[in-house]
Amino acid sequence: MSNADANTLIENRVNSGILGQWYPVSKSVEVTKDKPHGVEALGEKFVLWRDESGEVQCLSDICPHRGVPLSKGRIHNGNVSCAYHGVIVSGDGTVVSVPAMQNCALEGQKTTKSFEVYEIYDAIFVYIPSPDRPKAPPLKLPKEFVSPNWSGFLCTSVWDTNYRYAFDNLADPMHGSYLHAESFTLAYGSKEDVMDVTKTENGFIVSRTGQTSENFDWTEFEFHEGTMFCFLDIPYPKAAGPGGNMRIVGFVTPVNESTCKVFFWRMREVTGIQLESWRFLYRAELESRHWKVLEQDREILEAASDEARTHENLYQHDIGVGNIRFALFELAKSNVESDPAYGTQ
Ligand code: FES
Ligand SMILES: [Fe+2]
Structure with a gap:
């Protein structure tokens, strides 16, 4: 790869945002137990909600069935349920239930990317992984x-x-x-x-x-x-x-x-x-x-x-x-x- 090509890749990465970072994506009050909340960061869509204990969960905002945004759905017993055909996904990205089809093979599969979340000082931070840092380091706070x-x-x-x-x-x-x-x-x-x-x-x-x-x-x-x-x-x-x-x-x-x-x-x-x-x-x-x-x-x-x-x-x-x-x-x-x-x- 030439230096010019490498510089273009780096420049494009700067422009889209640095990976391997914690980013605040939402105010705490916007994320509730009642309704999923959709956000975008670094060009990717995420769905956030609170489970029954109040912990914030975060997944890619893509339904594992046919890809519509989970953020358009509902909360069901602390999990998110898709508005389109009711598939229910837990906070770790596992399909809990496919209510429209008995014994569906999708059930139990971990289909959806989940993200680490940290809530502090009225804001919710999500960790966007990078190839060299897939796991979040502790969030260093001001x-x-x-x-x-x-x-x-x-x-x-x-x-x-x-x-x-x-x-x-x-x-x-x-x-x-x-x-x-x-x-x-x-x-x-x-x-x-x-x-x-x-x-x-x-x-x-x-x-x-x-x-x-x-x-x-x-x-x-x-x-x-x-x-x-x-x-x-x-x-x-x-x-x-x-x-x-x-x-x-x-x-x-x-x-x-x-x-x-x-x-x-x-x-x-x-x-x-x-x-x-x-x-x-x-x-x-x-x-x-x-x-x-x-x-x-x-x-x-x-x-x-x-x-x-x-x-x-x-x-x-x-x-x-x-x-x-x-x-x-x-x-x-x-x-x-x-x-x-x-x-x-
Ligand atoms: S697209 Fe989500 S349940 Fe069908
Ligand atoms: Fe200013």
Whole structure:
């Protein structure tokens, strides 16, 4: 295989999404015991539901009988039952019953792919295996998720753009001073700066060199075995109540090549009465303002064409964008090179 062919395979893999990763796919409240819930990630369809004990189950969203989506069906004693002819499949992908036909040979067969699931902080993560990592490693959680001192709200949004643009956006603190210049929290600081990238133990920080804690001034990316996420701080003015900066913990899930879903936890390091007052203020006033900011990101990225990156002329500010792209390329390269079919094409 030529280098050009190998690079095309890697580029295609970056574009569809990195395999061998945990991705948040849904809010916890969307997955119930009453009704199957269909989601898409990396171009594949999945069905999620809760069994009788409340545990989330996840299968390929394809009925083993004639392939229609199981997510259009019903829940039956903790299993999913297809709307078309009633075939019932359990959470491990085994056909439990074929009610339309006695002693059907399909019964007892494990026909449908099942996926590992983890529920944390109001979200459901699914592990999308890769050839070299078919079993999920433990999901490495952001430290804010496991600390009793942090509290927050999950906000999700579907963006009609490839996930790579959402990552680029997160790796680009400079846009805060322009795109969000009119906003409550991001109106401060200078409109001109030089960017810096610092390597960390598990990733890198991209930061403005001229200011900290005035605006959206830095983003840190962490890459662990089977997961990647980032975090950044938005300084809060006094009027926004107690506690320090608001921290965004962000995950981006590729839905398909032209859509992604962002999962942003808006968190603060507040406890006790401060926590209560922040939660109240957030619901009453701040949430709608944050939504406005997030919509500005969505609108600008959706307005760009899929080929936006072929028209680029990057400059010094894009050093973070360069770093996140390199990291995704390296992950995709290891996906591609670990595929047993690699080199035989
Ligand atoms: S297609 Fe699902 S039961 Fe027939
Ligand atoms: Fe933004």
